[in-house]
Amino acid sequence: MDNNASPSPDPDATTRRRSGRVVRAPTKFTPDTTTQSTNPKRKRGDQDDEEEDEEEDAEDEAPDSDEEMSNEPDNDSDEDHPAPRSRKKSSQTSRAKKPSAKKPKINGSKPLRPARVTHAAKSLPSRPKKSVRIEDAAVKGHGLYSHLFGSGDSSKSVAEEWLASYKTNAVAATADLVNCILQCAGCDQLITEDDVLDLDNVAGRLADLQSVYQEVLQFSIVPLAMHVLLTLLQQQITDYPLISRTKHSRSFRDVLISFFECLIVDMHQGRLMYRDETFLDNLHTWLASMSSSSLRPFRHTATTISLAVQSALVTVANDLDYRLKKTTEKRDREQTNKDRKACADAIQSFFDTVFVHRYRDVDPKIRTECVEALGNWIISLPVIFLEPGYLRYLGWMLSDTNAPTRLEVLKQLTKVFRRDAGQLGHFIDRFRPRLVEMACKDSDVAVRVAAIGVIDVLRDQDLLEGEEVDAIGKLIFDNELRIRKACLAETLAIYDNQIEEEHQSGQILGLDVAVDLLESTVPETRISLAAQVLFDKVNAIKQWTLLAGYLLFDHTTSSKSRSKANNPDLAFKKAVAPTTEEESILLDVLSSAVKSSLTHAPEHDRSRKKPQTGKEAEDVRISPEDTAAELVIVIPPLLSKFGAEPDTAAIVLRLAHFLDLELFKPLRQNTNRYEKLLDEIVTQFNRHDDKRVLSEATAALLHSRQHGELEEITDNKLSYLWETVITSLHNFDKTYELSSRGNLGEAPLRELSTVLLKISKLASISDCVDVLEADEDSSESTTNPPIQILANIVHRGKYEPLDDQDIDDLEDEVVSFAIKTCQFYFMWKTLAYSKLLSTTGSIADDELDRLSVLRQTFRRHLIETLSSRAAIDQLRLFATGSLCDLHLTFATLRPAIDQLRPSSSSESQPSSGEKYKTLIQDIESGLIPELIAIFDGTEKQYAKKIKKDKTLNEPAEDEDPMADDEDEEDEDEDEGLSEEERFTAELKAEKALCELTAKYVLVITARLVDHKGSHAGKLRRRLLRNQNKLGNNFKEVVTYLDEEKLAERTRKKAAHTQAPTSTKPQKAQLSEAVVIGEDDEDDIFDDTPPPEEGSREDLRAKGLLEDDPIEDDDENEDEEAERPAHESDDDVIGD
Secondary structure, eight states: OOOOOSOOOOOOTTBBOTTTBBOOOOOOTTTTTHHHHHGGGHHHHHHHHHHHHHHHHHSSSOOOTTTTTTOOOOOOGTTSSOOOOOOOOOHHHHHHHGGOOOOOSSSSOBBOGGGHHHHHHHSSOOOOOOOOOHHHHHOOOOHHHHHHHHHOOHHHHHHHHHHHHHOOOHHHHHHHHHHHHHTTOOOOOOOOHHHOOOGGGHHHHHHHHHHHHHHHHHTTTTTHHHHHHHEEEHHHOOOOGOOOOOOTTHHHHHHHHHHHHHHHHHHHTTTTHHHHHHHHHHHOOOOOHHEEEHHHHHHHHHHHHHHHHHHHHHHHHHHHOOOHOOOSSSSHHHHHHHHHHHHHHHHHHHHIIIIIIHHOSSSSSHHHHHHHHHHHHHHOOOHHHHHHHHHHHHHGGGGGOOOOHHHHHHHHEEEHHHHGGGGGGGHHHHHHHHHHHHHHOOOOOHHHHHHHHHHHHHHHHOOOOHHHHHHGGGGGGOOOHHHHHHHHHHHHHHHHHTTTOOOOHHHHHHHHHHHHTTTTTOOOOOHHHHHHTTTTTHHHHHHHHHHHHHHHSSOOOHHHHOOOOOHHHHHHHHHOOOOHHHHHHHHHHHHHHHHHHHHHHHHHHHOOOOOHHHHHHHHHHHHHHHHHHHHHHHHHHHHHHTTSSHHHHHHHHHHHOOOOOOGGGSHHHHHHHHHHHHHHEEHHHHHOHHHHHHHHHHHHHHHHSSSSSHHHHHHHHHHHOOOOHHHHHHHHHHHHHHHEEEEEEHHHHHHHHHHHHHHHHHHHOOOOOOHHHHOOOOOSOOOOOOOHHHHHGGGGGGGOSSSSSHHHHHHHHHHHHHHHHHHHHHHHHHHHHHHHHTTTTTOHHHHHHHHHHHHHHHHHHHHHHHHOOOOOOHHHHHHHHHHHHHHHHHHHHHHHHHHHTTTTSSSSSHHHHHHHHSSOOOOOOGGGGHHHHHHHHHHHHHHTTTTTTTTSSSOTTTTTTOOSSSOGGGGGGGTTOOOHHHHHHHHHHHHHHHHHHHHHHHHHHHHHHHSSSHHHHHHHHHHHTTTTTTTHHHHHHGGGHHHHHHHHHHHHHOOOOOOOOHOOOOGGHHHHHHHHHHHHHHHHGGGGGGOTTTTTTHHHHHTTTTOOOSOGGGGHHHHTSSTTHHHHHHHHHHO
C-alpha cells in the first residue's frame, strides 16, 4: 500500500490489498470477475518482497509531502532502531494457499489487559458506564447492529451471545459481524456468507459496496436541485454514526469500542482465539481493507474498531505475561508462550496494516485517535511498544498541523515521561528542542500549556539543559495568563536554586513604546505580571504587609554602630539590606500583590462551599476592609521613604488607586487618615516634574474626587495646587515675553514646560474655568488672565528655525501643553454653557463676546502653527487635531441651541437661537487644501514605513497631484534600526495617520467642513482614495464616511435599543436609563446633563418626539432630507 496520508484510491488492477495480494476490482455485469480476482496469486512472491520493502520504508522514513504534516521528521537517528516487520513470508504464503488454516499471528488485534483495563485508556473504555439504547438502530438496523445499539443490553452480554452464535455457525456469525461494521459506517448494503468465504475478493467486494453506496445516493436525489443534491451528498458522506452530533453519538462510540474489547477478551478467556485461527484473520482482512477506503466513513469506522481490537490484544498480552510469571509447569508455560507469540503477531499485523498508514490520514480525527491509542499501548505494554520504532511516531506527530492532535501527543508524552523518561534518553534528546519550541512559539495556547507540562516532567528528572530551563522560566512574563501559570514550576525552580535571570534590554524599549503609543501611565511590567501568578505560591508575596514592613525597615547604620566591628545589629542590617534596584522590584511586587489580594478575596468568597480551617482560614479572614485600612497607613511612609525618586514614587502612588473609598465613609478616623494620604500625594505632585509621577498623582486625585464624601476634601487640596501653578505662570508672564518663540534658554523652558504640564493635568480632572479666567489680585500691575496667557503661548508654535535642536523640541513641548490646557478649558466652558441653555436658556452677551475673542485668538494661533511648518512633525499634527476638536467641542451645543427655537412663541427666542448659533462655526473651505496637504504627508510617511508608498492610488483628474518634493534620503532613514525599532516606528506612523484621519472624519460627518462651497466633497474623496491599501485600522476609520453603512448601523442600533421598551413597557424607566448611559459614552453631541422631565429633550430621548431637521444650511436641505435627521451625525461621532 502507498505510504501516503491521503485517502486510498478505489481498488483497481494495480492496487495491493493489506494482506499482500493484488486483486482486480470486478467489472459489473460481466463474467470476468472470478478470473480477475484469482490473477494476483501467480505473483505472490514478488509482491511479498515489495510489501516488506515498502512497509519497512514506511516505518523508517518520516512523512515527506503529506498535507497534514507540518514538518519533515529526521530519519537518521532511527536507522539503528527499525520497526518490527509485519509478518513472515511463509505465514503469508500459507494463508494464501489455505485460508482456513491461517496462523493467528497475522490477525492482530489490540490485546486487552484484564488487570489494567480501566487504567489503559480513558478514551477507549473497556466497558460502557451504562447500557444505552439508540432508537435509530432499533428501527433501521439489522442483526447484530440492531441488537448491540437498539436492545439496551450491555456490550458484554451482546458479545457473549454473538460468540455463542459463532460456535453454532461461524460463517453466518462472521457475516453478521462484518455487516454490523458496515452499518456503523452508515452503509445499508450488506454482505453474504459467500463474501466471508471468499477472502481473496474482500477488496473487490468493498469496492462494489462503496460504488453502490454512492450510486444509490445519487439516483435517489436526481430530481432535486443541485444545491440540495450537494447538501444531501455531504450529509450522507460526512455524517455517520461515529461523528454524529445527536444525543447518543458519544454513547455510540463507547458501546462500539466496548463491544469489540469484550469480544476479544471473551475469545481469549475461552481460548477460541487460539483454537479458531480464521476469526481474527477474517476480521483483520475486512478491517484492513476498509481502513484504506477513499470514503471517510469506511476509513474512520474501520480505524476506530481496529484500534479498539489492538487495545484489547494489548490487554490480552498483559494477561499472558502475568500467567508466564505465575506458571511453573512446563506444558502450561509452552502453551502460554505459544499464545503470547500469536498475540504479539496479531498486534504487529494490525499495527503494520492500519496504524502505520492511518496515523498520517488527512482526517485529523483519525490521526488524533491513532496517537491516543499508541500512547495507551506504550503505557500498557512497554515490553513491545517502548521502543524507538514506535516512539518516533509520537515525535513526528509533534509537528502535526492540527492543534488538537498536537495536544493529544503531548498528553501521551506526559504519561510516558512520568514513568519511563529515564529509558528514553535518545528520543528525548532528539525531540526536546521541538518541545521547547512548542512551549514558546506554538500558535495554540492549550498546546503551549501542555508542552510546558511535558517539559516540567523532564525538568523533574534532570533531563533539561540550563538554557532550556531559562527559556521556559522567562515565559512567566508572557502575555497569556495560562502560560504564566503553567511555567510556575520552572520559575520557582530557578528561584529556589537562586539562578539569576538574564536582563532583557528589549523589554524596556517595549514599555516605553507602549507608554508613547497609548499616552497613558506605565503598563504592567514583567515583574508585576510574574507576581500575579506567584501570588498563590509564594507566601512572602501573599502576605504583602510583611513585604511592606521589610521595605519600610530602616537598614541604615549609625556612626556609633560602625565603630563596633562585631556589632550583630550592623551585620544583620547589612545582610538583609536591599539594593536600590531590588527596592524598585519589590515595590512593583508589592503593588501587584495588593491588587491580587483585593481581586482574589471576592472570588474566594464566591467559590468557597465549606468553611476552611488552619492557614487557609486565616488568609480568608483578611477582608477588603482590612486591606484598605492597612493600605491607607502604609502608603504615606512609603512615599516619604521612596518619594524622592520618580520611578519608585510612581509605583507607590499606584497603590492609592486600589483603595475602595466607600470604606472611609462610616469612620471619621479613616477619613482623617485618608486626608494625610492626600497631603502626601499633593507633596509628590509639587515635588516632581516627571510625567509618570504626575500621571499617577493625578489619577489618585481623580479617584478621590469620584466619591462624594471625599470630594470636598480633595477639592481643597486641588485649590492649593491650582494656586501654586497659576502663581508660577503669572511669574513667567511678568518675567518673559511668552508669545515669541526662541527667546528663552533651556532652563526656563524646562521650568515653563513643567508648569504647563501640571496645569494640563489639573484641568483634566477638575473644572478650570473660574481658575483660568480669574485676574491676579495685584495692586502693582494688571496681568492677563491665565487662559489669555496660555492662548498667547500657543503662538510660540509658529515655526522659526532654531540652531539648537534640544531648544526646538522644548519649544514644541511647551506649545503642546498649552494647546492641551486650552482645549480642556473650552470643553469645561462648553459644558457650562450647555447647562445654562438647558436651565435658564440665556447667556450674557459680554460673556459671549469674551469667549468669541479668546476662541478666535486660540484658533488663529493654531492655524499659524500648522500652516507655517512644511514637515509633518508631531506639533503640526497635534495642532491640526486640536483645530478639529475645537470646532467639534462647540458643535456639542447644537442640541441645546436647537431646543430653544421651537420651545417658545415669543419674538425674543428665535433671535436668541440665532445669537447662540454663532457659537457653532464651520472650518472655512480655504483651509481644505492645507488639511489635505497635511494628510498627504502623514499618509506617505506611513506608506513608506510599510513599504507601500509605490502602490498608492494616483489622484483623480479633479484632484491635486501628489507632492514629490521630499528627498530620496528619507527612504534610508530606517536603515540601521533593529527589527523592534522598525516596528515601533511603523506603529507610531500608523497611530498618527489614524488619529488625524479620525479627526477629519468627525468634522466631515458633523458637517463642519467639506459640505459646501467650491471644495465640497474634496476632503472626503481624498480620505477614501487609498481606503484599502493602508491596513485594516485605517480602513475601519474611513468606513464611517460611507453614509449607507452608517444609516444601516443606525437602524440596527435603534432597533436594538427600542426592543426592550416594546416588550416590557413596565421597565421602560430602567431600560431608558441604560440606553441613555450608553449613548452618553458614545456620542459627544449628547454630552449634556439629563433633561428635565417632560421637556422636548426628554420626550425626544424617549422616542416620543421626532428630531427637527437642522436649518443651519438651507442650501443643503434636500440632501439632509434624504437621510434621517441627526442619525448619521450622531452615530459617527459616537463611534
